[in-house]
Amino acid sequence: MSLSAPAPGAALADWLAYLETLHPKAIDLGLDRIRAVAQRLALSLDCTKITVAGTNGKGSTCAMLESMLLAAGYKVGKYTSPHLLRFNERIRVNGEDASDEAIVAQFERIQSVLGQTTLTYFEMSTLAALLLFQASQLDVVVLEVGLGGRLDAVNLIDTDCAILTSVDLDHMQYLGDTREAIGLEKAHVFRAGKPAICADPVPPQSVIDHAAAIGADLWRVGVDFNYSGDRQQWAYGGRTQRRNALGYPALRGANQLLNASAALAALEALRDHLVVTQQDVRQGLLHVSLPGRMQILPGLPATILDVGHNPHAISALGQNLDSMGHYPHTYAVVGMLNDKDIEATLSRLAQRVDRWLCATLSGPRGTSAQELAAIVRRISGSRTPPDSFIAHSQEITRPTTAHKPGVRPAPRPAIAARDVQVSTFDSPEQAFAEARRLAGDNDRILVFGSFATVGPVLDVLRREGRDVLS
Structure with missing residues (x-):
């Protein structure tokens, strides 16, 4: 009413x-x-x-x-x-x-x-x-x-x-x-x-x-x-x-x-x-400035914010993460809406994350942390390597030759399944606080899955006086 x-x-x-x-x-x-x-x-x-x-x-x-x-x-x-x-x-x-x-x-x-x-x-x-x-x-x-x-x-x-x-x-x-x-x-x-x-x-x-x-x-x-x-x-x-x-x-x-x-x-x-x-x-x-799109914050540990929420976007995110070099551990703070293809989306990062911190998003479209965690546990044991991009897209890193549309990159080599840790939290803010507590200076924290996930974390950082909107 x-x-x-x-x-x-x-x-x-x-x-x-x-x-x-x-x-x-x-x-x-x-x-x-x-x-x-x-x-x-x-x-x-x-x-x-x-x-x-x-x-x-x-x-x-x-x-x-x-x-x-x-x-x-x-x-x-x-x-x-x-x-x-x-x-x-x-x-x-x-x-x-x-x-x-x-x-x-x-x-x-x-x-x-x-x-x-x-x-x-x-x-x-x-x-x-x-x-x-x-x-x-x-x-x-x-x-x-x-x-x-x-x-x-x-x-x-x-x-x-x-x-x-x-x-x-x-x-x-x-x-x-x-x-x-x-x-x-x-x-x-x-x-x-x-x-x-x-x-x-x-x-x-x-x-x-x-x-x-x-x-x-x-x-x-x-x-x-x-x-x-x-x-x-x-x-x-x-x-x-x-x-x-x-x-x-x-x-x-x-x-x-x-x-x-x-x-x-x-x-x-x-x-x-x-x-x-x-x-x-x-x-x-x-x-040009646009917060929340492969946004890498200054300081340690490396913190990446990305509002990507579908398989296509997360395939690109995975490719971007690969280009950053080696990090001992990657902590992923994730919250997603229930009208998204959650399993297909998260599977794109299954072999790139060491610890998942699943957050509940409120509202009628929100997914509970427990639901996300169940999906993560189901996909994390898979030995199927994530595509670096789905079939109708292509790698678009800084090219050395003229771009050739429609050419799919060579598949990533198979990566052995790893033990991953999964935990649940009532909000993205709580999940992010735990990720910061756990991560060492040489690790990285990834926050992704929705505007409703990245926004609250950005607000936390803004209230701390971090310059996160430029």
């Missing part, structure tokens, strides 16, 4: 609590409700719009686009989800999180025209972001799709350029249980006659077919754009533009060159609307 709408002048926290009860379902895909409310609000964005969809890599791609466009002097809005510490992280204007007051003002405006219509938390958040962008008179907005594409609230906007970062198995109860089905849902962010950037090296045929059917201008990695590099620098090559001698992005991880290439392909496709110089690109990639 819905709470009463907050009174005028209510705090943002009150509004967020209200939004959680406003609509009968937490996730209710469809554009009819939000479109009707947007029309009542006379919502219109008179600026360049870039939409970013995909299973993994969306947040990083959005962050790099924002950073490069800000370096070029544009007024930029960015909308992403979910958040790690504060709701305000979802809505950014000119490189700054929106204020409580600005967000509340938009919620009040939306509430005034709702009538009998109810919207989900995400739909209300999306409208608030779009209204704030409209009021800010921006040059360009970067919009991350929340779930899928076809029926996601962000797809309300007719984009000038769509990016599809990757297609893999996630949210299958909503999008389908094959890459073909999921790809088709995500490809619906494409628009007729507009550039559609596909950074999945081996995209489902449904993506290619849908782009052709609607007349989108499909740009495929390995066909229309690509990259090459060595240990010092890398280069982007597109249809008509080449950018050489680029420094590596500040974001760590094996997939970041692929994400950066997708962002640069979008900028190339929009070059008649947006002028971004080579220096803007260099500065943007140098200063």
Whole structure:
């Protein structure tokens, strides 16, 4: 049952609590409700719009686009989800999180025209972001799709350029249980006659077919754009533009060159609307920041934070961990939501972790620590080596030759099963505290599995005075 709408002048926290009860379902895909409310609000964005969809890599791609466009002097809005510490992280204007007051003002405006219509938390958040962008008179907005594409609230906007970062198995109860089905849902962010950037090296045929059917201008990695590099620098090559001698992005991880290439392909496709110089690109990639994505904290023991929560993301995480060198022991703090493929996800790290510290995540979608521990015990004795990447992806470490999409790396050699320790905790904070107590300076601590796992740990570190958000 819905709470009463907050009174005028209510705090943002009150509004967020209200939004959680406003609509009968937490996730209710469809554009009819939000479109009707947007029309009542006379919502219109008179600026360049870039939409970013995909299973993994969306947040990083959005962050790099924002950073490069800000370096070029544009007024930029960015909308992403979910958040790690504060709701305000979802809505950014000119490189700054929106204020409580600005967000509340938009919620009040939306509430005034709702009538009998109810919207989900995400739909209300999306409208608030779009209204704030409209009021800010921006040059360009970067919009991350929340779930899928076809029926996601962000797809309300007719984009000038769509990016599809990757297609893999996630949210299958909503999008389908094959890459073909999921790809088709995500490809619906494409628009007729507009550039559609596909950074999945081996995209489902449904993506290619849908782009052709609607007349989108499909740009495929390995066909229309690509990259090459060595240990010092890398280069982007597109249809008509080449950018050489680029420094590596500040974001760590094996997939970041692929994400950066997708962002640069979008900028190339929009070059008649947006002028971004080579220096803007260099500065943007140098200063981009996105907490919780292969984030390695300074100090000892090495501490890695990663919000990855599906097999595709954790395969990349495993590859990144391998590139860090040898550590005597790896302690993994993990918490996951129950709508994820937990066993397939955790199995990607089964041979890389010495001690698992399983944490309960609260809420209806949370998985108990005991359930996680049972899965860990089941997979930890397996002698099947984890794939360094699943079949339709590829290794994307700093390359020494031109990238070859679709080529699967050689399988990792079999690793003998090891005895691992598994323990359970009531929260990620408790699990992390125990990991810190156990780990020596030469060991490493990995925190992963969900925004709801990494966020609380980041908050612990922030309250200790650690610089964890830059």
